[in-house]
Amino acid sequence: MRLNKNQIEHMAFVIVRNLLKEEKIIVDDRNKLTESLMNLITDEFQKEDKLDQEVREILSQHMEKIRSENIEYQTMFRMIKTKLAKERNIVL
Numbered sequence: 001m002r003l004n005k006n007q008i009e010h011m012a013f014v015i016v017r018n019l020l021k022e023e024k025i026i027v028d029d030r031n032k033l034t035e036s037l038m039n040l041i042t043d044e045f046q047k048e049d050k051l052d053q054e055v056r057e058i059l060s061q062h063m064e065k066i067r068s069e070n071i072e073y074q075t076m077f078r079m080i081k082t083k084l085a086k087e088r089n090i091v092l
Helices: 005-021 030-061 063-068 073-087
Strands: none
Touching (some): 005 030, 030 063
């Protein structure tokens, strides 16, 4: 599931608010922290999007074999994505 900019902003705001409320962190500039967290979340989604594209490219190179051996595309997609994410230390 992808989040839009408003949803990411809201999530970052709630995370920062809760951390401050529970006194887990102390910050000078709450807005700057929220913005940094928004950027981090967005970057992570972009990494996952790039990974998805790479997996699609890998699978497209092997479509004939996938069809001939009756392999389920989504199962292979998840398997390859999980393997690449682990190799690259990307948290899904």
